[in-house]
Amino acid sequence: MFNKEGWATHPSITVEEKAAIQHGSMAAVRAIVLHRTGSSSGKSVLNAWNNKKEGTHFLIDEKGKIFQCASLKTKCWHVGKLYSKCRQVNSCDEADLQIINNILHGKGSWGQKFRLVTSHELNKPYPERYPHNHDSLGIEVVGVLGKKSNIYEDANTAQLTSLFTLIDALSTKYGFNLEDLYAHGQIAHKDSKRSEGSSVLKAYKIYRG
Numbered sequence: 001m002f003n004k005e006g007w008a009t010h011p012s013i014t015v016e017e018k019a020a021i022q023h024g025s026m027a028a029v030r031a032i033v034l035h036r037t038g039s040s041s042g043k044s045v046l047n048a049w050n051n052k053k054e055g056t057h058f059l060i061d062e063k064g065k066i067f068q069c070a071s072l073k074t075k076c077w078h079v080g081k082l083y084s085k086c087r088q089v090n091s092c093d094e095a096d097l098q099i100i101n102n103i104l105h106g107k108g109s110w111g112q113k114f115r116l117v118t119s120h121e122l123n124k125p126y127p128e129r130y131p132h133n134h135d136s137l138g139i140e141v142v143g144v145l146g147k148k149s150n151i152y153e154d155a156n157t158a159q160l161t162s163l164f165t166l167i168d169a170l171s172t173k174y175g176f177n178l179e180d181l182y183a184h185g186q187i188a189h190k191d192s193k194r195s196e197g198s199s200v201l202k203a204y205k206i207y208r209g
Helices: 042-048 094-104 110-121 157-174 198-208
Strands: 013-015 022-025 031-036 058-060 066-068 074-076 136-141 181-183
Touching: 031 157, 031 198, 042 058, 058 157, 066 157, 094 110, 136 157, 157 198, 181 198
Parallel strands: 013 066, 031 136, 031 181, 058 136
Antiparallel strands: 022 074, 058 066
């Protein structure tokens, strides 16, 4: 389904390369991060990626059409400031937890603190930390954030069908299991309710049984 340059060869995936979102080679691919666009149109996202530096390898539009915009061999800036995985799952050793808490309760803005935590986490091997730009593929699924609920809308049937097919293909290629799939809002500072990507990840896990 993908050639040696990391581009899709299957007709179910439309290749629309966006040079602006590609940032050097990726040595290893260890995980997939699932995103939502915060918009109702795939076209608007594709247009933005003509110049925007942040983006993902794949986009699934509102009709379920899959676009590949970056090679599997290149990095995309799509994760941002990480949460500490061990702090979230209560598995930090005492020394590590002390370092993280010292950062979070120290001086500086929250943005500065979150960047320091991210730098600290990136010193750890995966899967002791969450995946980041240098070792994960990003998939955007078109969908808006509810104005009242502050939760992303559910993906439609066409979108989910395409997403499941794409994840299956990538999992076959790289040997991913369910633990290598992440919702963006659960691993990085994004939406207030941490809902970005959660509903589509849940749907895939149900599909997999």
